Amino acid sequence: MVKEPAQGAIWPCHIIYTLCMFELVCNTPGEVDERCKVDCACCKDGKCGQGKYFSSDECTLGCIDGYRGARCYKRCTHNCTKCERHSDVDNCIACNDGYYPGSARDCTSKCLPGCKTCTSGTTCTSCMEGFYDINNKCNRSCPFNCITCSSNNDCGSCKDGYYKGYQNDNINFPLLNDCTYKCRDNCLRCSSYDRCSLCKTGFYGPNCEKNCSTGCLSNSCDMHTGNCTCFPTFAGVTCDKCKTGQYGNLCDQQCSVGCKSNVCERKSGNCKDGCIVDTIIGDKC
Incomplete structure (x- = not known):
């Protein structure tokens, strides 16, 4: 010291x-x-x-x-x-993407527009998403639906909603690697037509063919099981049932106070187990 x-x-x-x-x-x-x-x-x-x-x-x-x-x-x-x-x-050793140390070693020098990383204003070491051809300063654009690519017809990864391969996974169609083909309608992200990895909000199942329950909070559920977090008036792991004491399509109506165990039919509101006392009559008590 x-x-x-x-x-x-x-x-x-x-x-x-x-x-x-x-x-x-x-x-x-x-x-x-x-x-x-x-x-x-x-x-x-x-x-x-x-x-x-x-x-x-x-x-x-x-x-x-x-x-x-x-x-x-x-x-x-x-x-x-x-x-x-x-x-x-400032003696910078490494810079944020898009910059290099430069003669002042302060990382204020910018790489060329398509470069992600570079060692000088003319030499790229990697390209930004959407660009390719590192030998030519990353000045070429990838196909529209590509995130990354190595050429105009060979994408490394696709934007959400598109995939590379065979149309509808049918090998009789041409094999294209430029992210031309669309995922299924309810699929947000896929690696092929029949392999969805992320469903659009409100859907679940292997091909996102099922609807999440009305009771799912934010209309969002687990892609594989349909399980979700419920609105306050719904119950069950998939939120497809009404909470005890509620009925209706949206479980927003209350069963009659005369229903035994406070339980009633979801559609009609009729008491399932009858009335709490014999002196009360009627389907809804």
Whole structure:
């Protein structure tokens, strides 16, 4: 740890520079994140303690990505996702997608429009979704329904609602890998016509051919079982029954107070088990 100089003494320049790098005596670029001051939150693996420059809270294994300093309180600036820990200027090691360190090493230099990552303004290392041809600066667009692709007719993944393969899974049709074909009507995401992985809201079943119960909250249910969370007046694992004491298509009407056990037919409201006393008559008591 560095001790304060005696009264009237002046720190040598190399000491001041060192303290600057460790953010002890001067303001260096980077916003202080107050959350990092609690439980060593920005230290790698949460490890901190006494170190070379602080009696406590010094990060012993370094900083998590995006932070720097001896105690890792300061954010890397601009578009840095990782920067040198003990530098008094921006020295970015890694940048957000779409940027590269550049000559200033501050990640303010932009990649070409179709590049996801790059090492310079002319060299892409990966393409953004919807673009391909890394050798030509990712300047070519994928087919309309593709998320990623390697050529104009070979998609890596499709947008929701489309798949690559055979039309209707019929091998007598041409095999197309450009995400031309549509999933079934009620299927939001599929890998083939008969393999749905996500149903549209309100549907369930292998091919999303069944309707979720009216009683399902937000009209949403488990794709495989139809189970769901119920509105307050519904009951059952699939919410297809009325809660005791309710009836009607929407289970929004109350059974007669005269019904035995407070139970009545869902459609008619007639008491299932009769009336609570013999002196009360009528189907609905």
